[in-house]
């Protein structure tokens with residue numbers, strides 16, 4: 001590569017999960033710390049970071065086409081860094097296939113970006129997919145200004161090795177960030193304007209501090225920050241729903257009544273083949289325990305249709321489970337073979353047309369469930385955390401405690417917690433009326 005002038009502007013494009021969003025924000029701050037400015041909307045950036053996701057689909061192929069699209073008419077390209085899980089999975093391969101990429105940086109090595117940029121300016125390309133435990137969080141700069149709802153990564157990686165999933169390979173083993181670091185970062189987020197913090201982790205409820213205390217201890221500590229109004233956490237594994245964490249849903253008022261607890265499938269044979277280490281029945285028992293302490297809890301989940309060998313009768317068990325649980329919202333996916341995972345080479349790969357049809361039926365069941373949940377909320381009084389303006393004059397959008405999108409018209413400002421009554425429900429949002437007096 002030839003030397004290039006130092007970049008003056010950057011753009012970070014994040015794909016995939018909320019942890020990538022968090023990482024993308026942190027990388028943006030790191031670049032800003034180097035005196036590089038965000039590229040204005042619609043203008044080309046001197047440095048582009050593609051923060052990629054590898055969980056489903058032909059993710060790697062998509063990255064190569066994204067890289068191709070960055071090429072300018074004269075054949076030159078901005079400085080390109082490929083980050084995230086595709087970077088981790090593909091490493092050197094990206095350098096070989098995409099000569100315009102100067103940096104490949106895995107999810108645990110972002111803090112080395114400034115050095116990699118310095119190298120790239122001199123014409124040296126670099127790949128860094130090391131997984132040094134913890135260092136990136138120690139080195140990344142603290143945040144400056146944030147919106148009312150902020151993410152805080154508390155845990156990364158996964159030791160569960162579900163047979164379809166690439167995360168244990170791309171994000172590495174489970175690590176928990178230290179308790180004190182997290183409390184300090186949460187305080188900074190609140191000082192910077194956050195009223196709600198969502199604790200993030202691939203297995204967030206597997207978080208443990210140095211003394212082995214579970215996530216509820218962190219939740220309790222953050223609840224003591226006066227200006228923090230709401231706490232959430234995602235994504236959880238059914239096997240890590242401890243009594244302590246469940247009790248926090250009863251005892252900690254600031255912990256919102258929402259639980260994202262993926263089940264993936266309703267058939268025990270499929271769950272076993274997935275290496276989920278829970279059954280449909282044991283999953284339902286976890287939900288019962290949570291509902292016993294927090295009857296209004298909104299439940300959410302992830303589903304995969306068309307796992308290798310899934311029969312029509314086994315798929316029907318997934319639909320039955322959805323109808324029994326009554327979810328407030330869910331994510332559902334067609335099984336996507338990930339190279340290097342055990343399921344990718346299992347017998348009985350399900351034809352695409354069968355997966356399409358099952359996904360449609362599952363989504364119809366999930367939509368019905370979501371609409372029923374929203375309709376059952378009509379008449380409830382609750383707070384809405386105002387996140388942004390709506391399209392209509394005087395309209396505001398925010399979230400209910402149950403993570404529903406709520407819109408209303410009236411006096412408000414971003415970051416307000418407003419008392420409302422939910423008056424009308426659609427499949428994806430509810431309208432509300434202000435209860436006076438509104439308070440901030």
Ligand code: 5AD
Pocket residue numbers: 055056164165166262264302303304333334335336337338
């Ligand atoms: N194919 C389809 N969906 C997947 N997920 C993870 N790996 C795959 C895969 N190979 C889904 C799971 C997980 C969510 C984050 O993505 O449902 O909970």
Ligand code: SF4
Pocket residue numbers: 158159160161162165166167168202203237
């Ligand atoms: Fe992937 Fe399973 Fe770990 Fe979730 S628990 S990140 S699905 S391996």
